[in-house]
Amino acid sequence: MNAEKYEELVLSVAERSEDAKVLLGLVCLLEGASSEEALTRNFTALRGEKTEEAEERAKERSKELLRFLRKKKILGRGPFDEYISLPGYENVFSKTVAGFLLQPGDLSEYLENVLKTVDGDGERREEEKEEEEKEEEEEKKGEEEKKGEEEKKEEEEKKERRERSNAVIKIIELLLKIDIHG
Numbered sequence: 353m354n355a356e357k358y359e360e361l362v363l364s365v366a367e368r369s370e371d372a373k374v375l376l377g378l379v380c381l382l383e384g385a386s387s388e389e390a391l392t393r394n395f396t397a398l399r400g401e402k403t404e405e406a407e408e409r410a411k412e413r414s415k416e417l418l419r420f421l422r423k424k425k426i427l428g429r430g431p432f433d434e435y436i437s438l439p440g441y442e443n444v445f446s447k448t449v450a451g452f453l454l455q456p457g458d459l460s461e462y463l464e465n466v467l468k469t470v471d472g473d474g475e476r477r478e479e480e481k482e483e484e485e486k487e488e489e490e491e492k493k494g495e496e497e498k499k500g501e502e503e504k505k506e507e508e509e510k511k512e513r514r515e516r517s518n519a520v521i522k523i524i525e526l527l528l529k530i531d532i533h534g
Contacts, residue, residue: 353425355444362426362448373452374398375417379427379435380449386435388418 353361366373378394379386395414401407418435421427430436437445 355441358426358438358441359444359448361424362445365421365424365426366449366452369417371395371413372417372421375414375421376426376449377453379437380446380453384430384432384434384436387433388415388435391418391435 362376366376375391375395378391378398382390382394392411392414396407396410399406399410401410418427421435422429425438427435428438436442
């Protein structure tokens with residue numbers, strides 16, 4: 353099998369099954385620590401199953417998929433019984449899987465792009481985005497004005513405290529002068 357066929361095989365399996373895509377991503381992310389137990393736990397956690405019954409089904413699904421991926425010669429077993437890409441195809445596997453893994457970035461931007469592709473309603477979404485940006489700018493201006501007002505209040509309070517402190521000091525000085533001069 354050459355690198356292109358391996359890449360096509362990985363992509364075809366990932367396209368057919370979202371669960372397989374998740375497992376391949378976990379193998380890629382966990383690299384040398386991708387034991388069956390670790391993959392199963394993470395797979396179950398990512399599925400967000402609430403009941404014990406659903407968790408068990410997710411664990412079984414994970415194990416079935418791992419067997420399937422080994423049978424299709426997409427994954428192999430490493431020296432420490434961890435799941436790895438086939439020897440010689442590590443770079444192809446990493447690049448291919450990284451292509452469909454969620455890359456770190458701006459979550460709101462990602463969600464907006466997903467909504468555009470799902471809804472096919474790009475114009476309306478652009479208008480909503482512009483409205484949201486305007487609202488954010490207005491909120492920022494309002495916050496800046498509030499900060500400015502708060503700073504002014506703080507300065508006035510400091511000024512009043514200084515005046516009171518100065519008045520107290522003058523009273524103490526006068527009392528001392530009266531005490532000294534009798």
